[in-house]
Structure formats: structure tokens, C-alpha cells
Amino acid sequence: MKKISAVLAAILIYSSAFAIDTAAYTTEENINGVIVVDDINSASKISRLSISGKKATCKSTYSDRNSNISYVKIEQTLEKSTFGLFFGVSGTNWSKTVYSDYAVYTNSKANLECGTYRLKTVFTVKTKDGKTETITVYSDEKTVK
Amino acid sequence: MNANSLFYELLEEQVKKLDDSIDQSIPFHKFSLSYRLKKRALLKAYLKTLNNSDNFDRSYRKLRFYQRIRIALLAAITALLLTGASIYVTYLIGGMKAKMYSDHSDVFSLDDENAPEFIEDNYRITYNLEGYEHIIVDNDEILYWEMYENETDRISFSFSPKSLYKNARLNTEFSGIEKITINGTEMLYFETENGYQCLVWDHGDYIFEFEFTVPFQMAEKIIESIQKE
Structure with missing residues (x-):
């Protein structure tokens, strides 16, 4: 149970961090200048x-x-x-x-x-x-x- | 009495004195919920596998109901985050439903089962807009769209069958959604950051859209002048 919770919590934290990174990437992305x-x-x-x-x-x-x-x-x-x-x-x-x-x-x-x-x-x-x-x-x- | 017997007598006496000096009552201790649940699971597994001790470990380690609920909740929240689910507020205005997100709204007409699939009536602005250039942007069986423009202002009027007004993306980020009433009709109102004001309403068989930069009072009069030809 603790292992399952730990894995899901890790996915949760990772996905939150990933969402922030995605937003930053979008606003700074350059397509043909x-x-x-x-x-x-x-x-x-x-x-x-x-x-x-x-x-x-x-x-x-x-x-x-x-x-x-x-x-x-x-x-x-x-x-x-x-x-x-x-x-x-x-x-x-x-x-x-x-x-x-x-x-x-x-x-x-x-x-x-x-x-x-x-x-x-x-x-x-x-x-x-x-x-x-x-x-x-x-x-x-x-x-x- | 020999020396050994005397030694043990004295030892026993000291132990007894020591024992008497200790408080014999068991102190109160509240065990945690986690401990109590584990103990219950342990006993349950023990009794269940009394005659088959090989299955004890599997029986004890099976996920309990509250653990399954916790995992399901964590999995659901993770899935929502991964799929980018957003929070929205629902507005019901006239015959429309609007889902307002942080940066836009998606609007749907409701109750369109008996509404025509194509335009069967002609609605036009009858207000005197002399001095404005009149532009027919589109005029077919699924959309009528006209504009009146001068150097400073624009008035835009369009209507389409209710069944086609689904998932319309409106920019409500600046003002949010307001419900206002003009001529007894509930309308969805929003304004963009550059001052473009918009009204959307259910006109029976059609969804009307009216966008304008003129003063609101003038817009009300223009709306009231919309007639069926």
C-alpha cells in the first residue's frame, strides 16, 4: 500500500512539474521567429x-x-x-x-x-x-x- | 542456614521490595488508528487462515477497502493532472449553457430538437444606421451575418440555427460572463480587453449574436429594432 501510494505521489509530483515546464515552453517557443x-x-x-x-x-x-x-x-x-x-x-x-x-x-x-x-x-x-x-x-x- | 540460602533469601527480599515500589497499574495508552486497523487485519487474517497457514501472508497483505479508496482517489487526481483537465463554472442563460474557464468560455445551445436545421426566417436590423457602411459578410441557409461600420465603430449582427451553435469559443477572459436582460430576453454578455462588447441570446429557433463598439444604450435600441422580414 505504501509503495503504491509512493508511486502515485511521485507521478503526481512529476506531472505537476511537467505541466509547469510545458507552459514555460509554450510561451517561449519560437516558430519561424x-x-x-x-x-x-x-x-x-x-x-x-x-x-x-x-x-x-x-x-x-x-x-x-x-x-x-x-x-x-x-x-x-x-x-x-x-x-x-x-x-x-x-x-x-x-x-x-x-x-x-x-x-x-x-x-x-x-x-x-x-x-x-x-x-x-x-x-x-x-x-x-x-x-x-x-x-x-x-x-x-x-x-x- | 548456609551462605547460599541466606544469599537467596536476601536477594528475594530485595526483589520483593523493588517490586512493591513499582506502580502496578497499567498506564492508559491510546493506540493509533493505523495500529488498530493493522491489528484487526492481522487477527482477521490469522482466524481466516487458521487451518491453512500458508495463505496467511497473502490474506494479511490484501488491500483493505479504505486503502483501495485511497488508491482510486490518487489515481483519479493523477489522471486529471496528466490529461490537463480544467476547472470551469457552468452558466445557464436563456436557452444556452456556458462553461466558463479561466481564459475562455464554450457555449452551447440547448433544447434544439425541434428547431430548424436551416434558416427559414429573415431577421434584420431596422434601426437607422445612416452614415455606417453596410457589409453583408455571409448570407446562406446556415448563417446570416451583417456589419455596420464607420471610422470609429462597428456593429455586427448574425444568427444561425440553434443546432449549429455548439462549442462556440468566446473570449470571456477579460470580463467573465454576465447575464443581462434586454426586452425581457436573457442574454449572455461579455467584453473583450480592447472594448468589443458581445451579446448572445436564444431567439427561439436561432441563436443571435450581436457585437458592438457603440454605447450600450444605442446597442439596446438597435437590438430592439431587429425584426423578422
């Missing part, structure tokens, strides 16, 4: 998936009021559930870059197989002073019957 930080104040990000028959309409929206935004890149992937895990559907990787502080991106995919789907949207926002935000938002799951 750009500092990666968390949410940069963008008001709303929404990922919407609509199914009609065997056709999926994928719509992602980004909204903010920020004159410091250089661009917003929206990357969409339609994912299908297989044994409880989601994988990208072939031919459904879409990407668009908008030089504004608001954006909407719509794509569709027809002739879907039966199953459960969701839309994964990755929003990458870059500001004029070099900061970058990357947030992933998933839509609700929808079923094609």
Missing part, C-alpha cells in the same frame, strides 16, 4: 457543421475588433468517427487566409458515407507585432444516415 502565445483576445470562434442528406456544409467563423490583427488563417478538416476516434475525411482539408479581423469560411463535401462527423477548425491569428495564436475548435457531431 514568431512567439507562440495563447488566446489573443479574439471575441469568438465557431465551427459549424450542417448535414443535409449525404452532404456536409462546413462553416467556420472568426470575429473580433482588433486593428492589430495582421491575418487570420482558417484550416478546416471534416472528420469521421471510427470506433470512437475521429479521422480526417479524404479531400476535406481546406485552408484560407484573410487579412482582416473577421472571417467566414465555407466548404462542403457531398456523397458522404453513413457515420458520425464533426468539423475541426484551426484558427491561426497573427498580429502586427508578431504574436501568433492557434486555437482549435470542434463543431457538434452530426450523423449521416
Whole structure:
């Protein structure tokens, strides 16, 4: 019992230390000279998936009021559930870059197989002073019957 | 009496005196819970394996119920930490549920089973916004989004079917979530750090979103002017 408690306590302490290290790594990480930080104040990000028959309409929206935004890149992937895990559907990787502080991106995919789907949207926002935000938002799951 | 007998007599006498001088009452001692539990487990294992002493060790070392609970709790906390679980506060505002984390909120519409999957009605702002540039950002069967902008201000109005408003990520880090009522309707309100004010509410079949930089009183009048065409 004492050994089990000691092992779990060690994992607990290690994971706490690891979490702190991860946060520090994230704020200091440089990708191509750009500092990666968390949410940069963008008001709303929404990922919407609509199914009609065997056709999926994928719509992602980004909204903010920020004159410091250089661009917003929206990357969409339609994912299908297989044994409880989601994988990208072939031919459904879409990407668009908008030089504004608001954006909407719509794509569709027809002739879907039966199953459960969701839309994964990755929003990458870059500001004029070099900061970058990357947030992933998933839509609700929808079923094609 | 020889010398040996005298020696033992004297020794016995001294021992007796010594014995009499010692307090014979057993002092009170409270054993710890851990000790008492171990003793109980020991006795239980002994009685259980009385006829099969080879199994004593395995019986005594089996984890007791409270030990299993302790391990389960430690394992659960470890798992939560490892998977990065976060704490959130739940708000129920109108027909929506919001999970407010430290740096954002995830908002979901509720009760959308009977709501349309696509836009069937047209809602528009009827307030006089002369002097503002009118931009139709999007207009299809799942989202209507329009903006009014001038040099200093922006007014953004959009609506979509309730079933599509799930897991909307809103930046509530600066102001948190507030529940306010306009025109008898409960609305979720938040403000970003750069002063962009946002309202989200359940309008029956649709979720309305209204974002603005104009004064709040003006925003209220604009919201009240939203009509179905």
C-alpha cells in the first residue's frame, strides 16, 4: 500500500512539474521567429457543421475588433468517427487566409458515407507585432444516415 | 542456614521490595488508528487462515477497502493532472449553457430538437444606421451575418440555427460572463480587453449574436429594432 501510494505521489509530483515546464515552453517557443502565445483576445470562434442528406456544409467563423490583427488563417478538416476516434475525411482539408479581423469560411463535401462527423477548425491569428495564436475548435457531431 | 540460602533469601527480599515500589497499574495508552486497523487485519487474517497457514501472508497483505479508496482517489487526481483537465463554472442563460474557464468560455445551445436545421426566417436590423457602411459578410441557409461600420465603430449582427451553435469559443477572459436582460430576453454578455462588447441570446429557433463598439444604450435600441422580414 505504501509503495503504491509512493508511486502515485511521485507521478503526481512529476506531472505537476511537467505541466509547469510545458507552459514555460509554450510561451517561449519560437516558430519561424514568431512567439507562440495563447488566446489573443479574439471575441469568438465557431465551427459549424450542417448535414443535409449525404452532404456536409462546413462553416467556420472568426470575429473580433482588433486593428492589430495582421491575418487570420482558417484550416478546416471534416472528420469521421471510427470506433470512437475521429479521422480526417479524404479531400476535406481546406485552408484560407484573410487579412482582416473577421472571417467566414465555407466548404462542403457531398456523397458522404453513413457515420458520425464533426468539423475541426484551426484558427491561426497573427498580429502586427508578431504574436501568433492557434486555437482549435470542434463543431457538434452530426450523423449521416 | 548456609551462605547460599541466606544469599537467596536476601536477594528475594530485595526483589520483593523493588517490586512493591513499582506502580502496578497499567498506564492508559491510546493506540493509533493505523495500529488498530493493522491489528484487526492481522487477527482477521490469522482466524481466516487458521487451518491453512500458508495463505496467511497473502490474506494479511490484501488491500483493505479504505486503502483501495485511497488508491482510486490518487489515481483519479493523477489522471486529471496528466490529461490537463480544467476547472470551469457552468452558466445557464436563456436557452444556452456556458462553461466558463479561466481564459475562455464554450457555449452551447440547448433544447434544439425541434428547431430548424436551416434558416427559414429573415431577421434584420431596422434601426437607422445612416452614415455606417453596410457589409453583408455571409448570407446562406446556415448563417446570416451583417456589419455596420464607420471610422470609429462597428456593429455586427448574425444568427444561425440553434443546432449549429455548439462549442462556440468566446473570449470571456477579460470580463467573465454576465447575464443581462434586454426586452425581457436573457442574454449572455461579455467584453473583450480592447472594448468589443458581445451579446448572445436564444431567439427561439436561432441563436443571435450581436457585437458592438457603440454605447450600450444605442446597442439596446438597435437590438430592439431587429425584426423578422
